[in-house]
Amino acid sequence: MSRSRSPIDVSAHLIDPAGFTETGASSWSSLFDNDHPVELEIGSGKGLFLLNAATSQPAHNFLGIEISRKYARLAAERLARHGIPNAKVWPGDARLVLPRHIPAASLRVVHIYFPDPWWKKRHKKRRVFTESLVAEIRRILQPGGQLRVASDVEEYFTVIRNLVAASPRFRELPVPQPQEPRHELDYLTSFERKYLLEGRPIYRAIYELCG
Ligand SMILES: C[S@@+](CC[C@H](N)C(=O)[O-])C[C@H]1O[C@@H](n2cnc3c(N)ncnc32)[C@H](O)[C@@H]1O
Numbered sequence: 001m002s003r004s005r006s007p008i009d010v011s012a013h014l015i016d017p018a019g020f021t022e023t024g025a026s027s028w029s030s031l032f033d034n035d036h037p038v039e040l041e042i043g044s045g046k047g048l049f050l051l052n053a054a055t056s057q058p059a060h061n062f063l064g065i066e067i068s069r070k071y072a073r074l075a076a077e078r079l080a081r082h083g084i085p086n087a088k089v090w091p092g093d094a095r096l097v098l099p100r101h102i103p104a105a106s107l108r109v110v111h112i113y114f115p116d117p118w119w120k121k122r123h124k125k126r127r128v129f130t131e132s133l134v135a136e137i138r139r140i141l142q143p144g145g146q147l148r149v150a151s152d153v154e155e156y157f158t159v160i161r162n163l164v165a166a167s168p169r170f171r172e173l174p175v176p177q178p179q180e181p182r183h184e185l186d187y188l189t190s191f192e193r194k195y196l197l198e199g200r201p202i203y204r205a206i207y208e209l210c211g
Contacts, residue, residue, distance in 0.1 A: 014076035015090045020101060027103055032061040032086065037108035040065065040140075042094040042128060043115055047075025047087075049189045053111075054079070054087035060108065062087040065094040094128060098136040109146045110137050114191035117153040129160050134167045143211035146173070150188065150204045152195045157203035170207040 020031070028038045037060050041049055044064030054062045064087070066072040072091035079087050090097060118126045137147055147170065151157040164170050178188075187193035195202055 008077045008080050010073065010076040010080050013079040013084070013088050014073060015088055017090065017092055017097075017101075020090075027101070028061065028106060031063075031088065034061070036061050036086070038063060038106065039109040039111065040102070040107050041111040041113070043067070043112065044075050044089060045071050046190055047071075047078045047089065048185060048187065048193070049111065049113060050075060050087040050089070051078055051082060051084060052185070052188075054084045055082070058086060060086065064089045065092055065097050066090070067093045095130075095133065098133070098140060102136075102140045104139050105142050107140050107145055108142060109148060110141060111148050113148075113150045113189045114152060114195075115156070117151075117156045127156070129156070129163065131163055131167075134163050138167060138169060138209060141209040143209055145209050147207040147209070148205075149207075150192065150202055152191070152200050152202055154201075154203060157205075161205060164205070164207055169210045171210055173206045173208055175204045175206055 015031075020027075029035050032038070039053070039060055039062050041053075041062065041064045044050055044066045047064060050062050050064045054060075064072075064075060066075060066089055069091050072089045076089045079089070112129065115128050116126070118124050141147065147164070149157075149160055151160065164172075181187055181193075185193070187196065192202065
């Protein structure tokens, strides 16, 4: 006899954008119910980064923006299953959510890991990392805040580096040596796990926003 599983309650982890009315500096304290620093991940996929980062840094809040409703829900279910109080997922397109909803100078870190490369020439305009995204990240980061990026695609990574280098106020920082994973899911993200296990090179950069 097959037993039907009851759906996981994601109400505390999957944001309803229609219910997100705060747009000013108080947005984060009302969303997370505390004044802890907030880190944003663009393109959270199934939420491994959010789970690991929120678990290891309980005094920071984590918000993931994920364009695929299916993945946004999977990530929120993962957070709900683990009872993570300090991470949530916003289902939406970061290119629209950032300018409409993210207050200026309100984030400690922006993470973008393994953004879709959209290989075909006619699809490249779908890439999330553009000049206007970099300008938005500059607007929403606090002075001293960081942008952290990783990609397995050298060409796209070079485009990203050039975009950030052409933008004022970003200073590149040294990237720490990645640690050996201590368990099956001890990776930055699911795509990092997949590519490291395949032995592919991974390109990484960290930038600080100067005041
Ligand atoms: C290659 S996957 C990487 C997922 C995750 N960062 C990882 O490393 O495992 C890229 C993710 O970005 C999401 N994405 C693409 N464009 C986006 C956008 N404009 N706004 C938010 N998410 C986006 C995709 O749906 C997908 O889940």
